[in-house]
Amino acid sequence: MVNYAINKITLRQRLREYKKKPISFLLLLIVGLAALFSATALVFIIIYIIIMGVPHLTPDLFALKYNSDNVSCMPAIINTLIITVLTLIISVPFGIGSAIYLVEYAKRGNKFVKVIRTMAETLSGIPSIVYGLFGMLFFVTALHWRISLLAGAFTLAIMVLPTIMRTTEEALITVPDSYREGSFGLGAGKLRTIIKIILPSAMPGILAGIILAVGRIAGETAALLYTSGSATGTVSSIMDSGRTLAIHMYVLANEGLHTDQAWGTAVVLLILVLVINTLSAFIAKKLSSKN
Amino acid sequence: MRLNRIKEMAMQGVFLLTAITSIAAVVLICIFLFYNGVPAITEIGFLNFVGGQKWAPTNVPASYGILNMIIGSIYVTAGAVVVGVPIGVLTAVFLARFCPAPLYKVLKPATELLAGIPSIVYGFFGLMVIVPFIREHFGGGSSLLAASFVLGIMILPTIIGVSESAIRAVPESYYEGALALGATRERSVFKAILPASKSGILAGVVLGTGRAIGETMAVILIAGNQVQIPSSLTDGVRTLTANIVLEMGYSTGLHRQALIATGVVLFVFILIITLSMQAIKSRSEKYG
Amino acid sequence: MDKFTIKNMNLYYGDFHALKNVELNMQEKRITAFIGPSGCGKSTLLKSLNRMNDLVEGCKITGDIKLNGEDIYGSMDVNILRKRVGMVFQKANPFPMSVYDNIAFGPRTHGIKNKRELDRIVEETLRDAAIWDELKDRLKKSALGLSGGQQQRLCIARALAVKPEVLLMDEATSALDPVSTGKIEELCLRLKDKYTIIMVTHNMQQALRISDKTAFFLLGEMIEYNDTDLIFSSPQDKRTEEYITGRFG
Numbered sequence: 001m002v003n004y005a006i007n008k009i010t011l012r013q014r015l016r017e018y019k020k021k022p023i024s025f026l027l028l029l030i031v032g033l034a035a036l037f038s039a040t041a042l043v044f045i046i047i048y049i050i051i052m053g054v055p056h057l058t059p060d061l062f063a064l065k066y067n068s069d070n071v072s073c074m075p076a077i078i079n080t081l082i083i084t085v086l087t088l089i090i091s092v093p094f095g096i097g098s099a100i101y102l103v104e105y106a107k108r109g110n111k112f113v114k115v116i117r118t119m120a121e122t123l124s125g126i127p128s129i130v131y132g133l134f135g136m137l138f139f140v141t142a143l144h145w146r147i148s149l150l151a152g153a154f155t156l157a158i159m160v161l162p163t164i165m166r167t168t169e170e171a172l173i174t175v176p177d178s179y180r181e182g183s184f185g186l187g188a189g190k191l192r193t194i195i196k197i198i199l200p201s202a203m204p205g206i207l208a209g210i211i212l213a214v215g216r217i218a219g220e221t222a223a224l225l226y227t228s229g230s231a232t233g234t235v236s237s238i239m240d241s242g243r244t245l246a247i248h249m250y251v252l253a254n255e256g257l258h259t260d261q262a263w264g265t266a267v268v269l270l271i272l273v274l275v276i277n278t279l280s281a282f283i284a285k286k287l288s289s290k291n
Numbered sequence: 292m293r294l295n296r297i298k299e300m301a302m303q304g305v306f307l308l309t310a311i312t313s314i315a316a317v318v319l320i321c322i323f324l325f326y327n328g329v330p331a332i333t334e335i336g337f338l339n340f341v342g343g344q345k346w347a348p349t350n351v352p353a354s355y356g357i358l359n360m361i362i363g364s365i366y367v368t369a370g371a372v373v374v375g376v377p378i379g380v381l382t383a384v385f386l387a388r389f390c391p392a393p394l395y396k397v398l399k400p401a402t403e404l405l406a407g408i409p410s411i412v413y414g415f416f417g418l419m420v421i422v423p424f425i426r427e428h429f430g431g432g433s434s435l436l437a438a439s440f441v442l443g444i445m446i447l448p449t450i451i452g453v454s455e456s457a458i459r460a461v462p463e464s465y466y467e468g469a470l471a472l473g474a475t476r477e478r479s480v481f482k483a484i485l486p487a488s489k490s491g492i493l494a495g496v497v498l499g500t501g502r503a504i505g506e507t508m509a510v511i512l513i514a515g516n517q518v519q520i521p522s523s524l525t526d527g528v529r530t531l532t533a534n535i536v537l538e539m540g541y542s543t544g545l546h547r548q549a550l551i552a553t554g555v556v557l558f559v560f561i562l563i564i565t566l567s568m569q570a571i572k573s574r575s576e577k578y579g
Numbered sequence: 580m581d582k583f584t585i586k587n588m589n590l591y592y593g594d595f596h597a598l599k600n601v602e603l604n605m606q607e608k609r610i611t612a613f614i615g616p617s618g619c620g621k622s623t624l625l626k627s628l629n630r631m632n633d634l635v636e637g638c639k640i641t642g643d644i645k646l647n648g649e650d651i652y653g654s655m656d657v658n659i660l661r662k663r664v665g666m667v668f669q670k671a672n673p674f675p676m677s678v679y680d681n682i683a684f685g686p687r688t689h690g691i692k693n694k695r696e697l698d699r700i701v702e703e704t705l706r707d708a709a710i711w712d713e714l715k716d717r718l719k720k721s722a723l724g725l726s727g728g729q730q731q732r733l734c735i736a737r738a739l740a741v742k743p744e745v746l747l748m749d750e751a752t753s754a755l756d757p758v759s760t761g762k763i764e765e766l767c768l769r770l771k772d773k774y775t776i777i778m779v780t781h782n783m784q785q786a787l788r789i790s791d792k793t794a795f796f797l798l799g800e801m802i803e804y805n806d807t808d809l810i811f812s813s814p815q816d817k818r819t820e821e822y823i824t825g826r827f828g
Contacts, residue, residue: 004641005639005640005641006640006641006643006644006652006653007627007630007633007638007639007640007652008639009633009657016656017656017658020656021477021478021658023477023478024475024476024477024478025477027477027478027481028389028476028477030381031381031382031384031385031389031477032385032389033381034377034378034379034381034384034385035381035382035385035386035390035398037378037382038379038382038398038401038402038405038451039401039402041444041447042401042402042404042405042408043401045412045413045416048416048420049412049416052419093309094309095309096309097305097306097309098306098309098310098311098312098313100306101303101306101307101309101310102310104306105306105307106310115314116310116311116313116314118569119313119314119316119317120313121565121568121569122317122562122565123313123316123317125498125501125564125565125568126320126505126558126561127501127502127504127505127506127507127532127557127561128505128507129505129507129532129535129536129554129557130320130324130505130554130557130558130561131320133324133535133551133554134319134320134323134324136539137323137324137327137551138319138323142323158316158320161312161313161316162313165313189299190299190303191298191299191302215407218409219407219409219410219411219412220409221409221410221507221508222410222507222508222532222536225539226539246409246411249411249412249415250411250414250512253411253414253415253418253512254512259419262415266412266415266416269409269411269412270408270409270412273407273408273409274404274407274408276407277403277404277406277407278400278404281400281403462672464668464670464672465672465674467631467634467672468668468672468673468674468734468737469674469684469688470631470661471631471661471665471666471668471738472661472662472665472684472685472688472738472741473658473659473660473661473662473685473688473689473741474658474684474685474688475658478688482684482688483674483684486674486675486676487674
C-alpha cells in the first residue's frame with residue numbers, strides 16, 4: 001500500500017477541468033489580467049518617472065536660490081517642510097482630541113457621536129479644490145491673512161483632520177479594555193489613564209496616521225494654489241506666500257518651459273511621497289503583527 | 292481631590308471641543324461657499340448659470356453658463372468609471388479569492404501605493420506619456436480620453452480597497468454552498484459571492500466617482516480644457532474643477548463669484564454622492 | 580449494494596492525524612449516521628466524500644475512497660463528483676437571492692438554461708423536499724427572509740435540484756428547533772427511497788430514529804459500525820457503550 005496523498009490537485013487535473021469549463025478559465029484569466037494591469041500601472045508610472053527624471057537630478061536643481069534661469073526646487077522643498085510642520089501642529093491635537101472623545105468619553109450609540117462621524121466622513125469626501133476655495137474665502141479673505149503659508153496650513157489642517165481622526169480612533173479601539181480596567185483598578189483617574197496608559201500603547205497606530213497625513217500634505221496642490229500661492233523663493237515668515245513642491249511641479253508642468261527640471265522635480269516629489277506612504281504602511285503593519 | 296475632579300471635567304470639555312471641530316468645519320465650509328457663491332447664481336439666474344452653454348466672462352456683456360463644464364465633469368467621471376470600475380472590481384476579486392499568499396504580500400501594498408501618488412504626478416505623467424500616445428494613435432492629444440484613462444487609474448485604489456473588503460465580508464458558507472453544488476471555483480465566486488457583496492462594491496464605485504468628479508490637478512493638465520461639449524473621445528473637455536483653477540487667478544467681481552458658484556455646484560454634487568454613500572452603507576448594515 | 584467504499588483512509592491536517600485507517604462501506608438508498616464526540620473526525624470524513632476538504636490548507640489524505648467503484652480522488656472531475664454527492668451544511672446557507680434562483684443555481688451551473696425546464700425542476704424539487712406548499716407563493720422573494728427551518732429545507736431542495744445520488748448532511752438539524760428538526764427527519768425518511776443519505780449528527784436519538792446504519796467515531800478512529808438498532812442495543816465495543824449511555828461526549 002503506497003502512502004501518498006490522493007487529494008493533491010495537479011496542474012494537469014486543473015487544466016483538464018478548465019478545458020471542460022472554458023468560461024471558468026476565461027473568468028480566471030480576466031481576473032488575473034485585471035490584477036496584472038493594476039500592478040503594471042504602478043510599476044510603469046514609477047519606473048518611467050524615475051528613468052526620465054533621475055538624469056535631471058543635477059546639483060543646480062537643489063540650489064538654494066530660485067531664479068528664472070535655474071528653477072531650483074530647493075525653496076519649494078523648504079516651504080513644503082514648513083507647511084507640513086504647521087499643518088501637523090494645528091491638526092494633530094484636534095484629530096487626536098476628537099478621537100479620544102469619541103472612543104473614551106462618548107457613550108456608545110450616542111446621537112452626537114453619529115453626527116461627528118458623519119461630518120468627518122463628509123469632510124473626507126470633499127475634493128481638495130473645494131478646500132482650496134474655502135481657504136481662500138475664509139483664511140485669506142475673511143481673516144485677512146492674505147495668501148500665506150499659514151492660510152495654506154490651516155486649509156490643509158481641516159483637510160487631513162478626518163485622516164488623523166480615523167486612524168487614531170482605530171488605534172484607540174485596539175487598545176485592550178484590560179489596560180483601562182487595570183489602570184482604573186489602581187485608582188488612576190480617566191485623564192491619567194488616557195495619557196499614561198492608552199495613548200502610549202496606541203502611539204504606533206496614531207503615528208502611522210500622522211505619517212499618512214504628511215504624505216497627503218506633501219502631494220497636495222489644488223487646496224494650496226489659492227491659499228499659500230505659488231510665489232517663488234523661500235519665505236521669510238509664515239505670513240508670506242510660498243510654493244510647495246507639488247505646486248512647483250504644477251507650475252513647471254503648466255508652463256512647459258522647463259520640462260527637464262519638471263521631470264527631476266517629479267522624481268523628488270514621487271520618491272518623497274512614496275517613502276512617506278511606505279513608512280506609514282510599515283508602522284501600521286508592525287503594529288498589527290504585534291497585536 | 293477637588294482639584295483633580297475639576298481637571299478631569301475641564302479636559303473632558305477640551306476633548307469635546309476638539310470633537311466639535313469637524314462639525315464646525317463642515318458648517319463653516321457650507322456657509323462660506325454658499326454665502327459667496329449663491330449671490331452670483333441669483334444675479335446670473337439659476338437657469339442661465341447651470342443651463343447656459345455660453346461661458347464668456349470677459350465679453351461685454353458677459354455670459355456665465357456652466358452647462359458645458361457640468362457635462363464635462365460628468366463625461367470625465369463616467370469615463371473614469373468605465374475604465375476604473377471593471378479593472379478595480381476584478382483586481383479586488385483576484386486579491387480576495389485567487390491570489391496566492393506570497394503574491395498578495397506584494398500586490399496588496401502595490402495597489403495601496405497607487406493611492407499615494409500625488410495627483411499632480413499623475414497629471415504630469417499623463418501629459419508627458421498618455422497625451423502624446425493618444426495624439427500619435429488617435430489624434431487630438433489632451434482629451435476626454437486621456438482624462439478618463441488617467442482618472443480611471445487614479446480611482447483604482449479606492450475601488451479595489453472597498454470592493455476587496457466587501458468581498459471578504461461575504462460568509463465563506465456561500466462559497467462552500469456553491470462548490471458543493473458542483474460549481475467551479477470561478478463560478479462560485481462570480482455567481483454566489485459577487486452578488487452577495489454588491490452593495491459593498493457599489494459603495495466603492497460611488498466613492499471612486501466622488502474622487503473622480505472632484506479631481507483637479509491631473510485633469511487640468513490632460514483634458515484640454517476647451518469649453519465645449521465633446522463630440523468624440525478625442526475632443527478636449529473642461530471640468531468644473533478645472534474651470535475654477537484656470538480662471539480664479541485673474542478673475543474679479545462677478546466672474547470671481549461665478550467661479551465660486553461653480554465650486555458650489557461641485558460641492559452639491561459631492562454632497563449628493565456622500566449622502567447616497569451613507570444611504571448604501573446603512574442599507575447594507577441593515578440587510579447584511 | 581455499496582455506494583461508498585472507504586479503504587485504509589488516513590487524513591492529516593498538517594501534523595495532526597485527524598482520521599486513522601478508516602475502513603467503511605456505505606449502502607445505497609440507506610441512511611448512514613456518523614456519531615461521536617466533538618472533534619472525533621466524523622465531519623472531516625463526511626467532507627472527504629465530496630472533496631470539500633480540498634479547500635482546507637495543509638489537508639492531506641491517503642488511501643482509497645470509491646463511489647460506485649470509481650476512485651473519487653482519481654480522474655473523476657471534482658465538480659461532477661460534487662454534483663453527484665450533494666451536501667447540506669450545519670448552518671443553513673441559502674444564497675442571498677430569491678427562492679427560485681437558489682434552487683435554479685445548481686441546474687444552471689450544469690448547463691440548463693431553458694426557462695420551462697428550470698420551472699419544472701424548481702417545482703419538482705420543492706415538492707420533493709416537501710416545502711412547495713409553503714413557498715410556492717414566494718418563489719421570487721429573497722430566501723434570507725425564510726425561517727431557519729425553511730432555509731435548511733430549501734438548502735436540501737437546492738442540493739436535490741442537481742439530481743445527486745448521495746446526500747451528505749453535516750449536523751443539518753443542530754441549529755433548528757424540534758418541530759423543524761422533525762420535519763427534516765421525516766423528509767430524510769421519504770428521500771431514502773431515491774437517495775443514499777449519509778449524516779453526521781450530535782443527536783443520538785436522531786441517529787436511532789432515522790438511520791439504518793451507524794458508525795461510531797472516537798479520536799479519529801472508527802470504533803464500531805453496524806446496524807443502528809444493534810449499535811444502540813448491544814454495542815460490541817466498551818467505548819461505544821460508554822458513549823451511547825452518556826458517560827462521556
